[in-house]
Amino acid sequence: MALRVFLWARSLARWCKGTRAMAKGKLSGAEIVLKVLEEEKTEILFGYPGGAVLPLYDALFQQKAIRHILVRQEGGAIHAAEGYARSSNRVGVVLVTSGPGATNVVTGLTDALMDSVPIVCLTGQVPTHLIGNDAFQEADTTGITRPCTKHNYLVKDVDDLARVMRDAFYVARTGRPGPVVVDLPKDVLQAMARYTPPPAKSGAHLSYRPRMRADADAINRAVELIAGAKRPIFYSGGGVINSGPKASKLLAKFVGKTGYPITSTLMGLGAYPSRNKQFLGMLGMHGTFEANLSMYNCDVMVAVGARFDDRVTGKLSEFAPKAKKIHIDIDPSSINKNVMVEVPVIGDCATVLGQLIKRWGEVKAKPDAKALNKWWAQIAKWRARKCLSYEMNDDVIKPQYALERLQALTRGMDVYFSTEVGQHQMWAAQFLQFDKPNRWLTSGGLGTMGYGLPAAIGAQVAHPKSLVIDVAGEASLLMNMQEFSTAAQYRLPVKVFILNNQYMGMVRQWQELLYGGRYAESYMASLPDFVKLAETFHGTGLIAKKPSEVDDVIKEMIRTDDMVIADIRIDPLENCFPMIPSGAAHCDMLLGPADKAATPVSEEGMVLV
Amino acid sequence: MCRVREAAPRGKDDQVSEDGIERHIIAVLVENEAGVLARVVGLFSGRGYNIECLNVAEIDPEAGQSRITVVTSGTPQIIEQIKAQLTRLVPVHKVSDLTQEGPHVGRELALIKVRGRGEKRVESLRIADIFRAGVVDSTSRSFVFEITGAPEKIDAFIQLMAPLGLVDVSRTGVVAIARGEKPI
Numbered sequence: 093m094a095l096r097v098f099l100w101a102r103s104l105a106r107w108c109k110g111t112r113a114m115a116k117g118k119l120s121g122a123e124i125v126l127k128v129l130e131e132e133k134t135e136i137l138f139g140y141p142g143g144a145v146l147p148l149y150d151a152l153f154q155q156k157a158i159r160h161i162l163v164r165q166e167g168g169a170i171h172a173a174e175g176y177a178r179s180s181n182r183v184g185v186v187l188v189t190s191g192p193g194a195t196n197v198v199t200g201l202t203d204a205l206m207d208s209v210p211i212v213c214l215t216g217q218v219p220t221h222l223i224g225n226d227a228f229q230e231a232d233t234t235g236i237t238r239p240c241t242k243h244n245y246l247v248k249d250v251d252d253l254a255r256v257m258r259d260a261f262y263v264a265r266t267g268r269p270g271p272v273v274v275d276l277p278k279d280v281l282q283a284m285a286r287y288t289p290p291p292a293k294s295g296a297h298l299s300y301r302p303r304m305r306a307d308a309d310a311i312n313r314a315v316e317l318i319a320g321a322k323r324p325i326f327y328s329g330g331g332v333i334n335s336g337p338k339a340s341k342l343l344a345k346f347v348g349k350t351g352y353p354i355t356s357t358l359m360g361l362g363a364y365p366s367r368n369k370q371f372l373g374m375l376g377m378h379g380t381f382e383a384n385l386s387m388y389n390c391d392v393m394v395a396v397g398a399r400f401d402d403r404v405t406g407k408l409s410e411f412a413p414k415a416k417k418i419h420i421d422i423d424p425s426s427i428n429k430n431v432m433v434e435v436p437v438i439g440d441c442a443t444v445l446g447q448l449i450k451r452w453g454e455v456k457a458k459p460d461a462k463a464l465n466k467w468w469a470q471i472a473k474w475r476a477r478k479c480l481s482y483e484m485n486d487d488v489i490k491p492q493y494a495l496e497r498l499q500a501l502t503r504g505m506d507v508y509f510s511t512e513v514g515q516h517q518m519w520a521a522q523f524l525q526f527d528k529p530n531r532w533l534t535s536g537g538l539g540t541m542g543y544g545l546p547a548a549i550g551a552q553v554a555h556p557k558s559l560v561i562d563v564a565g566e567a568s569l570l571m572n573m574q575e576f577s578t579a580a581q582y583r584l585p586v587k588v589f590i591l592n593n594q595y596m597g598m599v600r601q602w603q604e605l606l607y608g609g610r611y612a613e614s615y616m617a618s619l620p621d622f623v624k625l626a627e628t629f630h631g632t633g634l635i636a637k638k639p640s641e642v643d644d645v646i647k648e649m650i651r652t653d654d655m656v657i658a659d660i661r662i663d664p665l666e667n668c669f670p671m672i673p674s675g676a677a678h679c680d681m682l683l684g685p686a687d688k689a690a691t692p693v694s695e696e697g698m699v700l701v
Numbered sequence: 702m703c704r705v706r707e708a709a710p711r712g713k714d715d716q717v718s719e720d721g722i723e724r725h726i727i728a729v730l731v732e733n734e735a736g737v738l739a740r741v742v743g744l745f746s747g748r749g750y751n752i753e754c755l756n757v758a759e760i761d762p763e764a765g766q767s768r769i770t771v772v773t774s775g776t777p778q779i780i781e782q783i784k785a786q787l788t789r790l791v792p793v794h795k796v797s798d799l800t801q802e803g804p805h806v807g808r809e810l811a812l813i814k815v816r817g818r819g820e821k822r823v824e825s826l827r828i829a830d831i832f833r834a835g836v837v838d839s840t841s842r843s844f845v846f847e848i849t850g851a852p853e854k855i856d857a858f859i860q861l862m863a864p865l866g867l868v869d870v871s872r873t874g875v876v877a878i879a880r881g882e883k884p885i
Contacts, residue, residue, distance in 0.1 A: 234736060239747050243791040246735065263791055299732055299794045425785035428778060 121250045121281040122151035125214065128257035130157050131290055134185050136176060136553055137161065138169040142189025143229060144216025147281040161553055161582060164574035166193050168546040170200025170271075171572070174209045175533050175550030179508050181336055183210045183265050184550065190216040191229030194275075195236065199540060201271045202240040206537025207359060208334050210269035212260050213241075219279040220248055233275045242270030243300075250283035258290060259297070267302030268423040269334055302422055306439035311447045313435050314394070314418045318448075319457035321392035323467045324352040327375065327404075330359030330536065331397020331421060332441045333529045339442035340364070340529040343396060346449050350459055353471055355383035357398050359536040362526035372471065373480075376404040377672050378518040381479035381681060382471055384670070387412050388678040389470075395419045397441045400430040401537070402700070410677035420444050479670045479683055480522055489639050491516065491591045491662045495523035495563070498589060501646045507559040508551045510534065512544040512568030515597035515668045520563040542571030545588060549575055552584040559650065561587045566619055566659075567596045576629035579655045587649050587656045590622060593664040601667045605682075606698065622659035631655030674700040721776050724753070725800040726807060726877045727784065728885055729769040732792035733759050740790050741769055750783050751775060754874030766794065768885075770876050797885045799877050807877035811855045816843045817866030825865040832858045843868075 119127065125148060129137075137160045141149045152160055163169040166188045173184030188197055194215040204211045218227040234246045243263045245256045256274060264272040318324065326347055332339045340363045347354050347370055354364050355375040364371055373380035375387055384406075387393070393415045398404070400419075405411040408430065417433040419426070420441060427436040437444055482492045509524055510533035511517040517534055526532050533551055535543040548562040562569075569590060579586050591597075599614040623633030632652050636645040642660065649656045671682045675697020731737045738757055745752050753772040760768045773783060780798070787796045799805040813834070815825045822844070829836065829846050832854065838845035843866075848858055852875060859870060879885070 235739070238736065238740060239743055300791045423785075423789065425782060425789050427785070428781055432778070 117286055118284040119287045120147065120151065121253050121276070121283050121285065122147040124250070124253050124285060124287050125257060125276070125281070126151050126155060126158065127287055128254055128261075129185065131258070132183065132261045134158055134183070137185050137187045138163055138172045138176070138550065139187030140164075140166050140169055140189065140193060142191075142193050142216060144190035144218060144278045145187060145193075145214075145276070145281070147278065148187065148214070148216070148276070160187070161549075162578065163546070163549075164577050165572070166196035167200055167542070168549075168572055168575040168578065170197045170204070170211065170213065171540070171543050171546035172550035172553070172575075172578075173211055173213075174200065174204055174207075174543075175510055175547030176554045177209050177211060177550075178333075178533050178547075179530050179551040180554040181530060182554075183212055183261055186211060186213040188213070188215055189229065190218055190233070191231045193229075194231055194233040194273075198236060198240060199538075201237055201273065203535055203538040203540045203543065204271040205240055205242060207535065208269050208330060209271065210264040211271035212264050213271060213273045215273055215275050216281075217246070217275045217277040220277045221279070223277065233273065237273045240271075241273050242268075244273035244275065246275040246277075247280050248277065250280050250285040253280065253285065254287060254290075258294075262297060263300060266297075266300070268331070303438055304422075304440040304443045306420075306437045306444045306447055308447075310435060310437045311444070311451050314420075314437055315448060315451045315455060315457060317392055317416055317418060317435060318350065318352075318394060319452070319455070319459060321352070321390075322460055322463035323386075323389060323391045323470075324350070324394070324459075324464075325372075325386050325390040325392075326352055326354035326394045326396060327357070327387065327398055328354060328360045328363050328396045329357040329398025331399075332360055332363040333397075335397060335422075335441035337529060339397070339440075339445060342442055342445035342449060344368075346445055346452070349449065349452060351464060352394075352459070353386055353468070355379070355387065357401070357404055357536070358521055358534060360398060361521060361532045362529045363397075365527045366525040367527065372475075374521050375678075376401075377406070377674075378522065378668055378670065379672075380522070381477050381670055381683065382474040384672065384678040384681060385474045386471055390415045393417045395421075395433070396445070397421060399426045402430070405430060406672045406680075407675055407677040410679070412678075477683065479681075482666075484639070486639060488663045489636060489642060489660060491519050491593070491660075491666055492523060493639060494589075494591060494636075494642055494660045494662060495519050497642050498561070498563070498646055499524050501643065501650065502559065502561070505559055505650075506555075506557070507531065507561065508533065508548075508555060510544040510547040510551060510560070510562045512562070512564045512571075513539045513541045514565045514568060514599075515593075515601060515666075516563055516565040516568075516591040518598075518668045519591070524563075541568040543568075545569060545572050545586070546575045546578075548586040548588070549579055549584055552579075552586050553582070559587070560585075561589055564588050564590045565597060566590050566592045566594065566622070567616055570620075573625070576625070576631065576655065576657075580630040583654065585652070585654050585656070587652075587658065589646075589649070589658050590660060591662050592619075592622070592659050593662050593666065594619060595664055597666075598668070604667065605671075605673070622657045626655070626657035629655065631657060633657050633659065635659040635661070637661045673697055722774050723777060723780060723800075724772065724774040725780050725798055726805065726875060727771050727773060727787070728797045728799055728877065729771065729787055729793060730795040730797075730885055731767050731769060731790075732794065733765045733767040734792055737767070737792050738769070740792070741771070741787065744786055744790065745771075745773070745783075748782075748786065750779065756874045756876060770874070772875055795885055797879070799879055802879060804880040805877050806880060807851065807875045808849055809852050809855055809873055809875050810847065810849045811859070811870060811872040812837070813846045813848065813859060813862060813867065813871075814843060814869035815846065815862050815866045816868045818842060821865045825862060828858070828861050828865075834858060
């Protein structure tokens with residue numbers, strides 16, 4: 093009885109304390125975090141609980157506004173958030189615990205930094221008084237993530253919490269987007285503080301104010317150069333997609349007005365409709381013959397939200413040697429980093445494209461029709477080489493064929509594609525077509541194997557009714573296949589389309605072309621039975637071994653309402669062409685197997701990745 | 702060690718070597734928050750830029766701002782990159798390339814310990830007087846001199862002290878400011 097009274101009195105005391113706190117308008121740190129997430133209109137958290145973030149999970153449990161998706165490893169959470177963010181143009185939010193939780197997201201943070209994906213990643217931390225003591229599950233999260241985030245914070249005082257959280261969202265989505273880590277010690281999450289809603293009109297950030305609008309002078313010079321071009325080309329990148337759907341519309345409008353050809357980087361696919369005649373396909377190491385030769389021979393290049401990555405430029409000294417270059421980028425550090433340009437235009441892609449279109453109208457710019465016709469005639473000759481052609485046969489499925497069929501059978505559907513990294517990724521970039529931005533989710537800058545499945549999960553969460561397909565390689569898929577369990581738990585009907593060649597295909601291709609066919613550790617024996625794997629994760633497994641079976645498998649995959657793994661057994665020795673060997677110029681492409689020995693890779697080329 | 706010559710009109714003060722490597726003094730105004738120095742230093746090491754010397758101190762406690770002075774070297778393209786990358790850091794308010802922007806004053810402070818007796822001791826004091834270095838600590842066997850000036854002047858002083866019993870040197874690295882009325 094005495095015990096009962098004691099317990100009753102204790103709970104009464106707690107209740108009083110609770111109401112007192114509420115009466116004073118105080119919330120716990122954990123509740124403040126959730127309040128700011130609500131302010132930022134966060135609907136989804138991708139996460140995994142642990143000791144240091146238990147206060148946050150407890151607060152999450154007691155609310156309904158935010159939905160939590162429980163992944164199976166933190167690395168899956170951050171790629172899922174990337175897929176969510178890239179497919180919806182929103183900030184992806186991740187919640188993981190201290191120590192191993194935080195270190196497991198490091199790859200994803202780096203991936204998001206390289207591909208400019210807006211992410212806010214909340215990491216738990218040991219209580220402030222234990223920081224630096226090598227406590228259980230302690231890691232120096234801000235130290236570890238400093239070089240792989242756009243910015244990071246360690247919150248030591250609950251009174252700073254709301255401001256820091258708002259700051260984190262602002263930094264993640266403003267300017268060139270990127271990942272931001274907020275490290276939250278457990279005692280800060282438990283401490284009480286007054287919560288004040290954000291000011292109605294929030295002032296400018298103290299120090300971070302990226303420039304959106306370009307100098308009029310730069311715009312004028314750019315328009316003059318574009319209008320006077322004889323062999324022009326647009327080269328667009330992921331920045332156009334990051335700038336929002338408006339940027340893609342304006343890009344199409346401006347390219348349409350000029351009548352010039354356009355190529356795209358891997359990350360930029362979808363910004364310009366790939367079915368349009370003016371589109372030359374992707375450029376770069378596995379880009380099309382016409383795109384790369386147009387880049388090599390152009391006299392004016394307009395780079396829009398692209399960063400002259402080494403996969404795009406090839407040998408720098410022979411990159412577009414005759415071209416005057418205009419570079420539109422929101423990040424001044426992208427300008428003149430790899431390639432010196434004549435006209436830097438610093439600003440947001442959508443804003444700058446709007447300015448260019450306006451100026452184009454004002455000066456009544458007229459391209460040189462005669463020169464342009466000649467240029468298009470030349471491009472038509474390059475196109476006629478049909479660089480993406482491949483040899484079909486009835487016995488073995490060619491990966492290109494599988495993707496052509498996948499493209500044909502999903503045409504017109506509301507579909508999102510993610511990929512893993514390797515040969516299949518390049519084939520997907522070559523053979524899939526995109527009419528809209530945000531439909532193509534791939535790890536470009538970092539090249540993270542294992543990205544595709546969690547990214548597809550994230551995209552499916554953002555677009556529950558759409559068709560989401562992860563074009564995968566079997567090796568990449570095995571890196572994060574624990575996330576099938578996540579897909580099953582939330583009944584996410586993601587489709588995994590494996591181009592299964594039983595090799596790490598791109599590694600094998602390089603070993604064939606550059607290392608005398610010594611296939612060191614690129615063959616994977618003992619692969620799982622993917623049909624049974626699908627079943628064990630409560631999904632459907634399909635398999636195609638012959639070209640004649642491909643269509644049925646794809647149709648069945650699309651028709652199935654739950655998660656599907658389609659195991660497409662492709663030619664194990666197929667190589668991805670065209671290919672610019674590393675260290676070579678755009679004009680030194682290998683178009684097919686016959687080209688192999690023509691140009692041995694230079695010594696400088698061999699050290700490049 | 703810093704080797705930045707006495708401030709002079711632009712173009713004269715900073716050596717340009719034959720391979721196009723230039724030396725620049727860059728002033729960075731930053732939010733005085735935890736980890737900001739690590740961000741700047743990490744940027745230099747992570748991207749393979751050169752730090753010849755660097756110092757930092759809070760300059761405005763009320764506004765919570767610190768100023769970092771960094772002396773770096775590289776090709777003009779690299780110097781441009783360094784400035785762009787610094788500007789990109791979230792807590793950075795302003796980046797100013799003093800070398801490029803015009804005449805500026807660069808100064809360094811050093812504390813120099815010399816141990817010895819007899820004639821050498823007297824000689825060190827005599828030279829210190831010529832260099833306008835002050836004695837800030839003294840025992841019967843040693844002096845600590847304080848000297849400020851351009852790095853070359855300090856280099857010269859240290860060289861002269863070497864045979865006279867030089868045992869310890871502590872230098873601040875260059876702090877610099879633009880000449881004229883305009884702030885950073």
